[in-house]
Amino acid sequence: MDQTSVFDFVLRKNADLVSFALGLPNPDLFPVAELTAAVDAVFKSPGDVYQYANPLEELREHIVRLMAMRGVTCAPEQIVLTNGAQHGIDMAVRLLCGSGRPIVLEEITYTGALSAVLAGDTPVHTVGTSGSLARAVAGLVGAGVRPGAMYVMPEGHNPLGVSLPGPERRALAELAREHAFTLIEDDAYGFLQYDDEPRPALRSLEDRWVFYVGSFSKVISPGLRVGWIVVPDALVDQALVVKEASTLEVATPGQHIVARLLDGWDLAAHIGVLRREYALRRDVMRRCLEEVLPAGTPFSRPDSGMFFWVELPEGVDTGELLKVAASEYGVSFVPGDLYLSGPVQAKRNYLRLSFSCVSPAEIEAGTERLGRLLRDRGIA
Amino acid sequence: MDQTSVFDFVLRKNADLVSFALGLPNPDLFPVAELTAAVDAVFKSPGDVYQYANPLEELREHIVRLMAMRGVTCAPEQIVLTNGAQHGIDMAVRLLCGSGRPIVLEEITYTGALSAVLAGDTPVHTVGTSGSLARAVAGLVGAGVRPGAMYVMPEGHNPLGVSLPGPERRALAELAREHAFTLIEDDAYGFLQYDDEPRPALRSLEDRWVFYVGSFSKVISPGLRVGWIVVPDALVDQALVVKEASTLEVATPGQHIVARLLDGWDLAAHIGVLRREYALRRDVMRRCLEEVLPAGTPFSRPDSGMFFWVELPEGVDTGELLKVAASEYGVSFVPGDLYLSGPVQAKRNYLRLSFSCVSPAEIEAGTERLGRLLRDRGIA
Incomplete structure (x- = not known):
């Protein structure tokens, strides 16, 4: 699956979709008031x-x-x-x-x-x-x-x-x-x-x-x-x-x-807020993944950044899985093959989940959907 | 003369310097009022x-x-x-x-x-x-x-x-x-x-x-x-x-x-203003160069853009000339060797004059200084 078609797919407007695909920073955490003041001063x-x-x-x-x-x-x-x-x-x-x-x-x-x-x-x-x-x-x-x-x-x-x-x-x-x-x-x-x-x-x-x-x-x-x-x-x-x-x-x-x-402006204090907010989401996603992923599924435990990396069993094609996930289960992610080169390049069983732009409630709902999809497809 | 030292030299703050070096668009011609309205709308x-x-x-x-x-x-x-x-x-x-x-x-x-x-x-x-x-x-x-x-x-x-x-x-x-x-x-x-x-x-x-x-x-x-x-x-x-x-x-x-x-916004009308304003400066510089340059000096007659290109007699080093021009005569330009490659690369007798950021009065004063410098140095 090439990058453009992934993004066409997962960014399509869909109110009910929980997107773990977007790797962007959370716009609710932008310092908008402070930025507005800076913009005013600069353009004044x-x-x-x-x-x-x-x-x-x-x-x-x-x-x-x-x-x-x-x-x-x-x-x-x-x-x-x-x-x-x-x-x-x-x-x-x-x-x-x-x-x-x-x-x-x-x-x-x-x-x-x-x-x-x-x-x-x-x-x-x-x-x-x-x-x-x-x-x-x-x-x-x-x-x-x-x-x-x-x-x-x-x-x-x-x-x-x-x-x-x-x-x-x-x-x-x-x-x-x-x-x-x-x-x-x-x-x-x-x-x-x-x-x-x-x-x-x-x-x-x-x-x-x-x-x-x-x-x-x-x-x-x-x-x-x-x-x-x-x-x-x-x-x-x-x-x-x-x-x-x-x-x-x-x-x-x-x-x-x-x-x-x-x-x-106290950027260090702002970074403190970002750390707390992203850590909260990271914690929720980690707990949820431990619950919903098949036992023994290898996945990362990030202590920085915005991503979990999940390795599903060999034979699963996460590009194909994404289509069903987004259209029938209301959850999206990025298939892992976009990130591969060298000997692993042909592997299709990885996926990336981002927790940056979703709320804790969305993380719970989205991972529950992901888990249900995996169970329904017999992936364990 | 390398590019950095040229710009260090000619950009140095000097109220009396007429700079024909700066190749930038004239900030007095930026549509600031319209830009401000656009900025306000975008950041509102x-x-x-x-x-x-x-x-x-x-x-x-x-x-x-x-x-x-x-x-x-x-x-x-x-x-x-x-x-x-x-x-x-x-x-x-x-x-x-x-x-x-x-x-x-x-x-x-x-x-x-x-x-x-x-x-x-x-x-x-x-x-x-x-x-x-x-x-x-x-x-x-x-x-x-x-x-x-x-x-x-x-x-x-x-x-x-x-x-x-x-x-x-x-x-x-x-x-x-x-x-x-x-x-x-x-x-x-x-x-x-x-x-x-x-x-x-x-x-x-x-x-x-x-x-x-x-x-x-x-x-x-x-x-x-x-x-x-x-x-x-x-x-x-x-x-x-x-x-x-x-x-x-x-x-x-x-x-x-x-x-x-x-x-x-009527960009075409704005471009009309730019054309008139730059053409006016171009006309003044052309007339002045015809007056001050030694007879027979090859120089361009631009009908677009912001630059005149002047070829002084062989043997003149415009990099050396610039130092005297800026420090003693109050006028600057860009030595032509910055723009050369191939067989002409060793030539030192070109210079570039920009008319974009100077007023007609400054063009008259600056070209008069340039002409005086050339006469004083016996360049004819």
């Missing part, structure tokens, strides 16, 4: 807001402070604004995998990383997601592969719904240093950690070989399309060239709105 | 404006009508929104020059096209700008070059300040058809034509082999970063993939603001 004196602008220095300084919340020390000069995290990933691939240097991807990974890689001629090596990532990468370089980069999502892995354990992070950073390849750290969900003390970003362990990709999409608003990258020093100049080549600059109003919003 | 009911959005259908329909003003018949499905014209150029290069297919560039061309090409591994062939472009390209393909694309700016060429004559356009379209390469038509200045009847876009001559790049930057506001491409049918699906891979989507507020602005 439109002066420069309609003209091209260089990256706003105030915004880069706000980002330096945000990065400190992720355990990262950096300077404004290392920060390049982007049109959202996708733009950062694409720039990273272009910068790091020129001249035929391959990229390492997990065999189950974010569709946006796959499309950035497929948009170029970058050779791909995949590594499995079930065991140690670092061991798999060590195997590749041991076999003579010389990657330019590896794309990783240490927090809120989309779609796997897992976090990378500390020892794995240290081992990956060590491998990157030793074999001179760059880890592209997609930290779009890094602020959305739900349990214990938030783990710092991979970039906090390694400056030279980590290309950090951040975004305001999950903590403020995705529609503004404002993100950033924290670039290894050696790549700053090239990053500015590729950024200018790709879109010149981020839209001026978006830069001003975010910078104004962050002036004197 | 913020509903979806902070969320991700698919391309706004109303906006694509407005663009279909705009394209008719450029003589082009197209359907909304052929229009892909971009983060400004630069994004469109970059997407075109990525789509058309994969797998090592070369691109043809004029040896004097827009820096943004150069950087989009240099950001990849695209092989480049250059053609001269002094004679017939079509003849030069015919020579290349006759010699066995099989380009994937050629970048052209038929209107308001930046920096050359020329328009492509009708027979040249037809000959290029014919060559593209015959040799199966795509013309990337950068029409950012297509609405800014000053004399006679506006010439239609190259795309109006050829659908299959012209990839049209358009932008609201020159006619509404560059800060919003909203542009579009009109894609050959065979490339629409791939264009959507590359667009999603590069930035997912254009910022939602920008889409809504432009769509709302175009509802019921």
Whole structure:
């Protein structure tokens, strides 16, 4: 099932459908009042807001402070604004995998990383997601592969719904240093950690070989399309060239709105609200899945991000299942094959469930429907 | 002189400096009152404006009508929104020059096209700008070059300040058809034509082999970063993939603001105002340059766009000249070497003058200073 037809299908207006497909942040959690005040202030004196602008220095300084919340020390000069995290990933691939240097991807990974890689001629090596990532990468370089980069999502892995354990992070950073390849750290969900003390970003362990990709999409608003990258020093100049080549600059109003919003507003407190709200939904979905999924069904227990990843028995085609789920049972999800590459590519028995845009009551209703569908189809 | 140091130099705050360097649209000509009304309407009911959005259908329909003003018949499905014209150029290069297919560039061309090409591994062939472009390209393909694309700016060429004559356009379209390469038509200045009847876009001559790049930057506001491409049918699906891979989507507020602005507003009348205002400045600069430049100095007579291109005698280094011009004479420009590639790359005796952001009085004062500098340096 290709991506467009999935989204046509699951986004179709249907009042009664519970959608676990949408991977978007919950618009009820956007800081609309504060955004409105920022918008008013920015457009009240439109002066420069309609003209091209260089990256706003105030915004880069706000980002330096945000990065400190992720355990990262950096300077404004290392920060390049982007049109959202996708733009950062694409720039990273272009910068790091020129001249035929391959990229390492997990065999189950974010569709946006796959499309950035497929948009170029970058050779791909995949590594499995079930065991140690670092061991798999060590195997590749041991076999003579010389990657330019590896794309990783240490927090809120989309779609796997897992976090990378500390020892794995240290081992990956060590491998990157030793074999001179760059880890592209997609930290779009890094602020959305739900349990214990938030783990710092991979970039906090390694400056030279980590290309950090951040975004305001999950903590403020995705529609503004404002993100950033924290670039290894050696790549700053090239990053500015590729950024200018790709879109010149981020839209001026978006830069001003975010910078104004962050002036004197307590983003940390807002992130606290987001953590509580998403954790609540995560808890409900986890409990419900434990109840409705056939005993022994492997599924993730996310402690960051927005997704559960479910492995149904071999032989189930979740693309086919979705059609019945949405049309007859009133529940939707994303079939897992969209996220696959390498040896697992033919597998059809995965699905991704998002809890971000649904209420606890909808989660209960939707998972009950999913469970009923599985029972009715004899999937156990 | 590299681009950054040029801009550091000429943008330095200096109340008395007349800048012919800035290639930006004139902010005094932005439709600020109408934009403010559109912004108010869009943010009054913020509903979806902070969320991700698919391309706004109303906006694509407005663009279909705009394209008719450029003589082009197209359907909304052929229009892909971009983060400004630069994004469109970059997407075109990525789509058309994969797998090592070369691109043809004029040896004097827009820096943004150069950087989009240099950001990849695209092989480049250059053609001269002094004679017939079509003849030069015919020579290349006759010699066995099989380009994937050629970048052209038929209107308001930046920096050359020329328009492509009708027979040249037809000959290029014919060559593209015959040799199966795509013309990337950068029409950012297509609405800014000053004399006679506006010439239609190259795309109006050829659908299959012209990839049209358009932008609201020159006619509404560059800060919003909203542009579009009109894609050959065979490339629409791939264009959507590359667009999603590069930035997912254009910022939602920008889409809504432009769509709302175009509802019921007379853009054609606004373009009429822009044409008169820029033509006035163009006329003054042309008259002044005829007076102050040494007799016989070759310079362009633009009838579209924002630029004059001047060729000083061999041996003059316009990068060195700029330092003196800005610090001692109070006038600035862009040294021409930024725009060069191929055999002319070492030439240092070109400069670009922009008339977009200066008043007629400033044009008179600035060109007088430039003339005095040339006389003082014995350049004749």
